[in-house]
Every structure is written in structure tokens, then in C-alpha cells.
Amino acid sequence: MRDIDLKTLRLLVAVCDHRNIARAAEEAHIEPSAISKRIAQLESDLGVPLLSRSRRGVEPTAAGIALLEHARNVLFTMERIASDVAAFGGGLKGRVSVCASASAIAEALLDDIASFMRAPAHQNIRVDVEERLSLELVRQLREGAASVGVCWDNVDLQGLAHRPYRQDRLALAVHADHPLAAEASVSFEQALAHEHVGLPPATAVHTMLQRAAARVGKTVSYRVIVSSFDAAFRVVAAGLGISVVPVEVAETYRPVLGIRVVPLTDAWAERRFVVCFRDFDALQPAAQRMVEHLVERAARAAPA
CATH class of the missing domain: 3.40.190.290 (D-Maltodextrin-Binding Protein; domain 2)
Structure with a gap:
């Protein structure tokens, strides 16, 4: 399986928060098709559907909910790492x-x-x-x-x-x-x-x-x-x-x-x-x- 990149995780979290790919794309300043492609690739790599799509928007599947929890923790940890390490630059x-x-x-x-x-x-x-x-x-x-x-x-x-x-x-x-x-x-x-x-x-x-x-x-x-x-x-x-x-x-x-x-x-x-x-x-x-x-x-x- 490919390594999961942070940008894809960040986009997945945004989509789940907004329950809408278009709004997540607008917030990230990219095309909705780019988000769809990234999430489709992630679903392919993991072998499970992560989002359930309907006319009203998208909802995370059971697997998507599990991944979403991990994604939030990973992104939070990465932000902490960047903050803590960068802090050593001055005093x-x-x-x-x-x-x-x-x-x-x-x-x-x-x-x-x-x-x-x-x-x-x-x-x-x-x-x-x-x-x-x-x-x-x-x-x-x-x-x-x-x-x-x-x-x-x-x-x-x-x-x-x-x-x-x-x-x-x-x-x-x-x-x-x-x-x-x-x-x-x-x-x-x-x-x-x-x-x-x-x-x-x-x-x-x-x-x-x-x-x-x-x-x-x-x-x-x-x-x-x-x-x-x-x-x-x-x-x-x-x-x-x-x-x-x-x-x-x-x-x-x-x-x-x-x-x-x-x-x-x-x-x-x-x-x-x-x-x-x-x-x-x-x-x-x-x-x-x-x-x-x-x-x-x-x-x-x-x-x-």
C-alpha cells in the first residue's frame, strides 16, 4: 500500500466537516475534481469506501469514520511537531x-x-x-x-x-x-x-x-x-x-x-x-x- 500523504488526510477531514466536496475544495483553493481523485485513490489503496455520496452531499462510511479519527490525531500531532521543533529557532x-x-x-x-x-x-x-x-x-x-x-x-x-x-x-x-x-x-x-x-x-x-x-x-x-x-x-x-x-x-x-x-x-x-x-x-x-x-x-x- 502507498504511504498516505498528509494533504489527502487534510482534504478528507475538510470534506467530512463540510459534508460537501465543493465547499471543501473552495476552502482549500483547489478543484473539486482534484479532491475526488485523491479520495478515490485513497479508497483504492485501502480497499474500502470512505465516503457515501448522495444528492445532499457526502457522509463518511464506518471505515471513513475510523480513518477520520486517526486523521485528526495525525494532523494535530504533525502541527505540534512543526510548532515544537520550529520553536527551538529562538531561545x-x-x-x-x-x-x-x-x-x-x-x-x-x-x-x-x-x-x-x-x-x-x-x-x-x-x-x-x-x-x-x-x-x-x-x-x-x-x-x-x-x-x-x-x-x-x-x-x-x-x-x-x-x-x-x-x-x-x-x-x-x-x-x-x-x-x-x-x-x-x-x-x-x-x-x-x-x-x-x-x-x-x-x-x-x-x-x-x-x-x-x-x-x-x-x-x-x-x-x-x-x-x-x-x-x-x-x-x-x-x-x-x-x-x-x-x-x-x-x-x-x-x-x-x-x-x-x-x-x-x-x-x-x-x-x-x-x-x-x-x-x-x-x-x-x-x-x-x-x-x-x-x-x-x-x-x-x-x-x-
Whole structure:
């Protein structure tokens, strides 16, 4: 099969968007017959019809819809490649892809990235941030789908290089009328006597809590499973359970929702995060600078 050229893909996308070959041709400043010829050749090369033609215009076939999705991704990637590579023509530029755990994003990471991007020397650096489960984060870094990751240091990094980042401490978020609300601090074992609001089983914190409960011969009783800390706090505020959450995140919701935040006394409740990557020397200069900035900013914020 011949290689599929980008212009044909771009024209196919335009035809599908307009549902009309003539309008796509007008937009591309070429003759409709030229588009028809290119798409006919592509259909011949692939061995399947891509468009269904009628008096009202054209519609992608099932095969056309599948190709259209890939075509959009390919064109977007090519535009990114051109933009990122061209950016190296003048100063420190580029794009840094960051994937991070929910805890890291909910706490200080976005503020740290904003601080990085506000620096005059970094004004031409673009940053993509995606939330990922820790295991998926590690996989993306190992496969080269992301440049930099931020997650809890208890995760199996599978050989990734890493540097220390920030710390946090876990606590219980409880309703103001809950029996534990008046406590100055509690152990996780005490909390196991009550119903919990938790994050999905695939998250690192869910696994950690299950293991902590098993060590004392108990299990966590989940009344509600939610997908985010925001949802967890709102369920707690509704009086439907208690939730293990980072103190740094809880302090944002405490005055708004009227909940209580009770520190956990367990040693494992103090967590450390890391900035991880495959190979620092192999990172683009912009990504190297990002790693250095995150580590330095965290070090300045660390308690003496």
C-alpha cells in the first residue's frame, strides 16, 4: 500500500466537516475534481469506501469514520511537531507534557507550574497537564507519551529517575456533627469503625488504605466511591461518611462546606511526592528547566 500523504488526510477531514466536496475544495483553493481523485485513490489503496455520496452531499462510511479519527490525531500531532521543533529557532521554547496524580494536581502542582510559566525566560514554553492514575502515569513516562510525572514516592516507578518534590499529610474529613469531629487527632484504626467515602480502587491512596486496614486485621467500609476529592468533600458535607484526604486540599473546602479536618496520627499519613522522568539528560531543555523549577520551588517551601 502507498504511504498516505498528509494533504489527502487534510482534504478528507475538510470534506467530512463540510459534508460537501465543493465547499471543501473552495476552502482549500483547489478543484473539486482534484479532491475526488485523491479520495478515490485513497479508497483504492485501502480497499474500502470512505465516503457515501448522495444528492445532499457526502457522509463518511464506518471505515471513513475510523480513518477520520486517526486523521485528526495525525494532523494535530504533525502541527505540534512543526510548532515544537520550529520553536527551538529562538531561545528556550518548546512544549512540556506533564502527567500527575490527583493529589499532586489538587495541591500545589498547578501553582508551581503557573509560577514556572510566568517567568519571563519561560514565556514561550507551552505546558500540557493531564491527571493520571499513578500506574498509568509510570507507563506513559516509560513509553515516552509524557515528559515529566509527579506522583507519590510509594509508587513502583519501574526504574524511572526521580527527584524529591513536596510533602503532604493525610487527615480525616468529617461532618461537623460526626463523633470524630471533636477529636484533636485520630488513628486510622479508630476511623475504621465508621463508613468511608473513597476514591476508586485503582488509585494509589485506595490501595494504601486497604493495606493499612489489613495490617490491623480490619477492612475499610466504603459507603460511597467517588472520582475526585471535590466529590468526596461534598459527600462528607452531606453527612454520608468520612474520607481520608490531604490536609492541604481539605483546608480549601473546610471553611466553604463547614466540615472538620482531623489529622491522622499514623506514620504513613505523611506522604512524599517525586518528580519523575526517564532520563534527565534526554529531556528537552524546556522539560529540564521544568523539573529544576519544581524541585527548587518545593525545596524553598519545605519546613526548615
